[in-house]
Amino acid sequence: MSYNILSYVIYIPIISFIMIHVGWLFYKNGEIFLLNLFQYDKLLVKSINNILLIGYYLLNLGYAIISIAYWEKINSISEMLNALSHHLGIIIMGLAVMHYNNVLCLTYYVKSKLLNQ
Numbered sequence: 001m002s003y004n005i006l007s008y009v010i011y012i013p014i015i016s017f018i019m020i021h022v023g024w025l026f027y028k029n030g031e032i033f034l035l036n037l038f039q040y041d042k043l044l045v046k047s048i049n050n051i052l053l054i055g056y057y058l059l060n061l062g063y064a065i066i067s068i069a070y071w072e073k074i075n076s077i078s079e080m081l082n083a084l085s086h087h088l089g090i091i092i093m094g095l096a097v098m099h100y101n102n103v104l105c106l107t108y109y110v111k112s113k114l115l116n117q
Contacts, residue, residue, distance in 0.1 A: 003074035007084055011068070014088060018095075019060040026099065027053045033103070037110045052102065059098070063091055 027049060034045040067087050074080045
């Protein structure tokens with residue numbers, strides 16, 4: 001078995017777990033944050049939360065597919081561990097940056113809306 005196939009077998013369950021588990025945590029716990037921001041407008045919060053979850057899943061799925069499509073040839077176990085940590089690290093850091101960016105943008109939007117009233 002080549003090291004590329006072994007790395008795919010390791011990568012796919014890990015990235016799937018990250019996508020599903022972390023996405024669900026963002027969705028469940030983000031609803032409370034959004035309810036506070038949008039002054040308990042449950043219909044608006046549900047819509048925004050669903051859009052954020054769909055965007056999250058699409059972005060992760062797209063990155064996982066592109067990452068596998070452009071995976072370099074792996075010749076040793078150390079290269080395999082390096083490639084796995086690189087690809088997983090990029091998606092985890094990207095998710096953290098995007099999460100905080102969403103929180104910042106939503107907070108800014110709500111505060112500017114309150115100032116205009």
